[in-house]
Amino acid sequence: MSILRAALLTLAATPALANDPVVLVQSTTSTQNSGLYAHILPVASEALGLDIRVVAVGTGQALGNAQRCDGDMLITHARAAEEAFVAAGYGTARHDLMYNDFVIVGPSDDPAGVAGADSATEALSRIAAAESPFASRGDDSGTHQKELNLWDGIADVAAASGGWYRETGSGMGATLNLAVGMGAYTLTDRATWLAFENRGDHVILNQGDPALFNQYGVIPVNPAHCPNVNAEGARAFTDWLLEDGQAVIAGFMLDGEQLFFPNAGD
Amino acid sequence: MPDPTPRVIPFQPPRPADPPALRIEGLCLSRSGAALLNGVEMTLSPGGVTALLGPNGAGKSLLLRVIAGLIAPDAGRVIVPRAMQGRIGLVLQRPVLLRRSVAANLRHALALARVPRRHRAPRVGELLALGNLEALADRPARRLSGGEQQRLAIIRALAANPLLLMLDEPTAHLDPQATHAIEALVARVTEGGTKVILVTHDTGQVQRLADEVAFLHQGRCHEIAGKSAFLTHPESAAARAYLTGKLLL
Amino acid sequence: MPTLSDSFLTALGLIVSGDADLIEIVALSLRVSLTAVLLAALIGLPLGAVLAVVRFPGRGLLIVVVNALMGLPPVVVGLVVYLTFSASGPLGVLEFLYTPAAMIVAQTVLVTPIIAALARSTLADLLGEYDETLRVLGANRFDVVATLLWDGRFSLATALLAGLGRALAEVGAVMLVGGNIDHVTRVMTTAIALETSRGALPLALGLGIVLLLITLVLNAVVLGVRNRMEAHAHA
Ligand SMILES: Nc1ncnc2c1ncn2[C@@H]1O[C@H](COP(=O)(O)OP(=O)(O)OP(=O)(O)O)[C@@H](O)[C@H]1O
Numbered sequence A: 001m002s003i004l005r006a007a008l009l010t011l012a013a014t015p016a017l018a019n020d021p022v023v024l025v026q027s028t029t030s031t032q033n034s035g036l037y038a039h040i041l042p043v044a045s046e047a048l049g050l051d052i053r054v055v056a057v058g059t060g061q062a063l064g065n066a067q068r069c070d071g072d073m074l075i076t077h078a079r080a081a082e083e084a085f086v087a088a089g090y091g092t093a094r095h096d097l098m099y100n101d102f103v104i105v106g107p108s109d110d111p112a113g114v115a116g117a118d119s120a121t122e123a124l125s126r127i128a129a130a131e132s133p134f135a136s137r138g139d140d141s142g143t144h145q146k147e148l149n150l151w152d153g154i155a156d157v158a159a160a161s162g163g164w165y166r167e168t169g170s171g172m173g174a175t176l177n178l179a180v181g182m183g184a185y186t187l188t189d190r191a192t193w194l195a196f197e198n199r200g201d202h203v204i205l206n207q208g209d210p211a212l213f214n215q216y217g218v219i220p221v222n223p224a225h226c227p228n229v230n231a232e233g234a235r236a237f238t239d240w241l242l243e244d245g246q247a248v249i250a251g252f253m254l255d256g257e258q259l260f261f262p263n264a265g266d
Numbered sequence B: 001m002p003d004p005t006p007r008v009i010p011f012q013p014p015r016p017a018d019p020p021a022l023r024i025e026g027l028c029l030s031r032s033g034a035a036l037l038n039g040v041e042m043t044l045s046p047g048g049v050t051a052l053l054g055p056n057g058a059g060k061s062l063l064l065r066v067i068a069g070l071i072a073p074d075a076g077r078v079i080v081p082r083a084m085q086g087r088i089g090l091v092l093q094r095p096v097l098l099r100r101s102v103a104a105n106l107r108h109a110l111a112l113a114r115v116p117r118r119h120r121a122p123r124v125g126e127l128l129a130l131g132n133l134e135a136l137a138d139r140p141a142r143r144l145s146g147g148e149q150q151r152l153a154i155i156r157a158l159a160a161n162p163l164l165l166m167l168d169e170p171t172a173h174l175d176p177q178a179t180h181a182i183e184a185l186v187a188r189v190t191e192g193g194t195k196v197i198l199v200t201h202d203t204g205q206v207q208r209l210a211d212e213v214a215f216l217h218q219g220r221c222h223e224i225a226g227k228s229a230f231l232t233h234p235e236s237a238a239a240r241a242y243l244t245g246k247l248l249l
Numbered sequence C: 001m002p003t004l005s006d007s008f009l010t011a012l013g014l015i016v017s018g019d020a021d022l023i024e025i026v027a028l029s030l031r032v033s034l035t036a037v038l039l040a041a042l043i044g045l046p047l048g049a050v051l052a053v054v055r056f057p058g059r060g061l062l063i064v065v066v067n068a069l070m071g072l073p074p075v076v077v078g079l080v081v082y083l084t085f086s087a088s089g090p091l092g093v094l095e096f097l098y099t100p101a102a103m104i105v106a107q108t109v110l111v112t113p114i115i116a117a118l119a120r121s122t123l124a125d126l127l128g129e130y131d132e133t134l135r136v137l138g139a140n141r142f143d144v145v146a147t148l149l150w151d152g153r154f155s156l157a158t159a160l161l162a163g164l165g166r167a168l169a170e171v172g173a174v175m176l177v178g179g180n181i182d183h184v185t186r187v188m189t190t191a192i193a194l195e196t197s198r199g200a201l202p203l204a205l206g207l208g209i210v211l212l213l214i215t216l217v218l219n220a221v222v223l224g225v226r227n228r229m230e231a232h233a234h235a
């Protein structure tokens, strides 16, 4: 086994950036798809002497992977699930990192009349009433959890699933591609939407409701639960994100728009 | 894959007197209800060429396969003189050459015969000379002409110095010159002391090469006799009919 | 919707510019998939040959299983390999997860049944032709396996190409066990998946065209070399 391992490692030698210690971040996809990591990681790696690697999956999968100790820290956006993760002893602590907001996007001809709604719940009510197609992530991601909270008390989406309510079971990008393709409404975080290139004639139809607030959190994985983790590296990167990194996050722009708003100090 | 080793089928304890010649006793073989070999009995002369004659479908090729140990008979046995055991060569009716060069085919046969590596190259040279194939040593074997392929198949069968060489219609599709080359080769092989069984439909070839003739018809040996005796006064009715072209199948 | 011509232009631009990230991604794709095919060949070719030559109890069942495994969904293989190499899994100590090593293992698992099954059927046909000849010449089973593998090598090259095609094309397994980490485990297919999820469809399709071209070139090279060698050495 050890010979096999040595042979495989030689053949598969990672193109190491340097021999810096590796910090592996289990992350939500919006931060990766928007290009945030490409913006901040070079700065952080340089400052900390760390080889920071990001595995971008849905928040649900990220939490699961971290719980199996396959990551040193988490950047996710589902507060309740994150707090449960820490409470269960899998993470050392959860910190607010930054926020942006969710928006409801849909076809510009807006068959359900969502644009005139003065709240997110009103917008969703109109979609449900019109039974206009709505694409849901359906993947236990942060966005999916937020969406389910919003539907609560408006419509029984579980019953409508397969009808006007379509669960894609995939990431935000795939869901957006599908929503654009079939003219469906969907809920997306603003960063992914702004970075998304295949918008077709979809536009933002509803935004600004405080209920659409989207908070990102950062959690170092607990070395007491996972002795194999690089706790020191995770600690260092977390501290950097909460301090020096805040300005770097604020400086990430796409087409002149700021995508993430740091709020670690709040 | 069935085990290729048994040359005596079924295996017999050593017999008190080792027979000087190949003997076949009561050989029977059926496939899907049809008796293909139906009690073949014959004793071959110890040396020289035995021609195996018989109409299409008589069972000649099957008999050679059974003697070579490729097929186990349902009943009866093939008794091979001890010296001959493990030293039997067979050239099939449609020889299969490997997808390699002429020389590589011979090297492969020598390797299978467990000839030590250092002896192989000189032996390949000898065999090529014997088959008059030196000029074609490096050519792909399967690109040779029909006659060249037959010669290669024969010298390949000779690689391990067999004491019994069985040739199944080696000249069936060859022109007179190629036929002559193969007949000359067979003559040289018998001079070296190797017993040859030759399946052929060519009575001229029997005349030129054979010492004795065995006549097979419907899975049974009807007659085995000296060449001249067989060609001039065949004893069995079937052989007579066959020789005059009147055999009803 | 991106037009195909957009994508072709993107592909052309990527190739002509010699984009460093693209080269890195292509190199990793090739390294991972070629290594996986090599390992799969070391396992699959002898396995296929033994299945073709040796009769043993359970052989028929094993052949059915190997053939069925050709259809293994990559994501299932990825999941099994992920759980195996997860820090909390049985082989977590190897620290393969999220490295090219895990991707190689996953693709080896995917490709081995293809190579074994195709090799078995190729060699079974060849055995039908060679069997009596080899037995008369005194071959044992080992000799038969060795002879078939050597004489069948040109046909087996096709089996290896089929395996390579599957390895280069699959995304489900490498995504799960490699994590699509930039500069570490990002390969052609995971990059395509990422660009698709970013809605950058022309770029995604452009990368797809590059992948197709690479596969085309690989096939042309292997088949070309094969045909040359076959024409020279054998027939
Ligand atoms: N494996 C088999 N299963 C069933 N029948 C077979 C098998 N092999 C041979 N036979 C039959 O056995 C008979 C004898 O075949 P064989 O090849 O020995 O004929 P032969 O005497 O060599 O004829 P030919 O002169 O045409 O070569 C034929 O009728 C053939 O169809």
Ligand SMILES: [Mg+2]
Residues within 6 Å of the ligand: B060, B061, B062, B093, B168
């Ligand atoms: Mg015949």
